[in-house]
Each structure stands twice: as C-alpha cells, then as structure tokens.
Amino acid sequence: MTPQLTQRQASLAMMVASSALLALMLAYTLFRSDFPLPADLLKLSTVSVTGLTVLYWRRLEFIRPVFIVASTLFIGVALPPEMVVRPIAQAVLFPPIIALVLGGIRSIIGSTIMVWVILLLRVDVQGMLAPDGILVNALCVTGLVVGRLIMDTARRSAEQQPPKSASVRSATGPSRSSSPTTLLATPSTNRAIFSESGRPGRHCKR
Template sequence: MTQRQINHGIFGLFNGMALIALLFLFIIQLDWRSIVAVVAGLVSSSSLWFAYWRGWEPARPLFIVLLSLILGFGTPNQLLVTHFNHTIYAVPIIALVLTGPIWTAGSALAILAIFAFRANGGPYFNPLELITFVLIVGGMVLSRLAIDNTQRLEAAKREAEEARARAEQRERELSKQAEELAQRNAEQQRLLELVSLLETPTIVLAEGVLLAPIVGALDTRRAQALTTRLLSDVSAHRAQQVILDISGVSAVDTQVAQAVIHTAQALKLLGCKVTLTGISASVAMTLTHLGIALNELQIVRSPQEALSRELRTEN
C-alpha cells in the first residue's frame, strides 16, 4: 500500500466516524450544539479530502489543524479537569502518519496548551504526566524521523538501481552501435577493395603476361592503387610482361603520363617489361603538345599486337 492510499484511508476513517457520531446524536442524544459541531467537522474534513484527492497537498496539514481544534475545544470540560486526558495523543498519531515530525509535535503541544487553558492547569501541569507526554510524543517524532530516513535511503537505492540499469542499457546500446559501426566500416572497406579491384583489374593473357586496362580518369589515388596492385599481381603470377592499355582513359595530361611512367619504373624493378597500348590520335596529339616523352616504355597499338610480339619473341 502506498503512502497516498494510507492518507486517503485516514480521511475516509475520520469521515466515517463523523457519520457514525452524527447518527448517534440524532438517534440517542439529540444535542444540537454537538450536531452542529460534528456537521461542521464532517463538511470541513470532506472538503479537505476532496482537495487532497484533486492533488492539493496542503490539505493534509490543514486536516491536522482541524482535528486539533475539534479535539481541543470539543472535548467536554468534565473530561479535562479530573485527570490527564490521553485522547491528546489521537491527533499526533494521525499527524505522524499523515504529515511529519513537525506537525506531530506541533499538534500535540497545541492540544496540550488548549487542554491546560480550559482546565486552568489542573492535571496538565503534573510533572509525571508531562514527562510521560514528552516521552510519548518524542518517541513518535523519532520514529517518524527514522521512517523518513529509511524511506529516503530506499528511494536513493531505487534511484541508484535505476541509474545503474539505465547505464547498463546505455552501455548495451553503445556496444550495439559500436558493433554496427564496425560492421559498416568492414562493409565499406570491402566495397573500397571491390572498387579498387574494379578500377585496376589485371587479366592473365598468357603465361607470364598480364593485361592491365585503365578506364576513366587516373588521379593520384588510382595511380597509387594501380601501382600497388600491379606489383602484387606481378609477384604472385611471376609475370615477365605487363601490358598497360589506356584506350579507356578519357583524357591524358602530365599527371596521367607521370603516373604511367612511375608505375612502369616500379614494375621494371621487379624485372618485368612494360608495354603501353591504346594511345589514340587525340591522346598522341596531347602528349606531343605537352612535350611528354614515353621513351622508357615500349609502345604498340593494341594488347593483341603486344601479345603477338611477346609470343614471337619466345618462339
């Protein structure tokens, strides 16, 4: 049961007792003064109960004030002057559950002051009774403080557990995101390798002869990838000749020519001959205007011609 349900129970218990008292006054003892007091208390407590049900928290301490006034001024005088009236603890007990330590002690002291005023001191100045009063009310206050402290510790524990659960959930989410990111990176790496393979393919034309067709623009990245791949394939196939076909290159400039020359020089270091094919009339005109000489390369018109020459040389 939650604290709010307990509070509603106290409101309901008081209103139920007020209805029983009102019924008793009507049936057994028709005392209009008492009836008016009970009806006023019932209306007031019902209004506070409704306000609390609507979410108005000040209804709880106002209810304690109402009970203190009803008990303090509604108790008959003959029950106050003869002996210490222990109904003085009724309201503090309700305050102990409904509000807190301050209202518990305050309601007890307020009712004690009212009783002492109405009884002209009387038994309410008795040292033994006052010591008992202080012990009982002090015990109520200390017990409420202990309960509040326990509730705060439990609330802090729940918050810590919830924070740990959120942290673990966040850690799992981050771990999942890291795995997904790693998978995407691996997939991107595979795609880059596939693109690199498609950009710089090598074809085995004959034993010891590789064909490397170059298609599209040849920038610095592609030139480096071309050199790296050809060096790897030449070593793997133990090729003696590589045919570089540039018929698919859309435009040839100084950068493209230098890239082809550097690739050829790197292949020659492995003892591999390099033949350049696919130079069109427009490309030849461009190379002439740029003043680029390809003296280090053997140049033929097509890969078929280069392969035929290689086969004739072997025979």
C-alpha cells in the same frame, strides 16, 4: 509481504477514517443524548472534514497542513473539560497521529503543543492534567517522533541505494566480454602459430 503505501495514499486513508469516525459519532447523537460532544459541532465537523477529504482526493496537496490544523483545533475546542481531567485523555493523541501520517516531525510537535495550550487555557492546571496527562502524552508523542525518524531514514536509504539489476549487470558485464579472448589462448592454437613461423617447428622435430 508488507503492503507499500505512498504518502498520498496514507494521507487519504487517514482523512477517510477521520470522516467515518465523525459520521459514526454524529449517528450516535441521533439515537442517544448522552454523548459528550454537542450535535451541532459534530455536524459542522463532519461536513468540514468530508469536504477536505474530497478536495484532497481531487489532488489539492495544500489540504494536508490544513487538515492537521483543523484536527488540532477540533480536539482543543470540542474536548469536554471532564474528559481532560482524567489521567489519560486518549483524544489528545489524535492530532499528532494525523501529523505523523500527513506531515513530519515539526507537524507532530507543533500540533501537540497547540492542543495542550488550548486545553490549558480552558481547564485549570491543577489536578491530573499537569502531572500525568502531559507526561503521558509527551511520552507517546516522543514515540511518534522516533517512529517518523525511522521512516524517513529508511526512505532516504532506499532512495540512495542503486537498483540490484544495474549493479549485477555492471559486476558481470566485464567478465562475460573478456571470456571469448581467454578461450582463444589454448595449446592447439599456439602449436599452429609456432609451426607456421618455421623456427619453432624445427626445434620441435629435433
């Protein structure tokens, strides 16, 4: 059986996973010095994301778009240039994935455009960034948008469909109410009615 998650539960799970990931990266910098992200930036990001997660857990719904913008700015600013020039920089998919769960189609497209504009301002357009990185990222984001469309369509169709119990009652109700009336029209009752009237009784004796 597929587990059913509400929008709030899915958003909270994504925020908790983001906080845990940043905490693991920060813990890695305590033992190793070869991590590409600076430790000070990881400390600030871990505290900020954890604070946003706690605020959303306290039912502040405006934290969702704030979290999308914060994750987009984090990837655009914190991603080192040597990671961007690789054929596929998987980290640039993090903002649209968060937007898939926390927002909608506009959030997915907007966060993708924002993070690539920031990276293009920081890194030279030459090399592998323009031909491969943007195209691969565009393909992945297209899949996210299509997946979100399927989710929204399934949700709307489920909301518009009436409950099965109500439809079953409406279909079976009239037949049950009319069954006692049809059972009264039997041959024995008809003979009794005609015999009491007189004329049908004489015809039957002849």
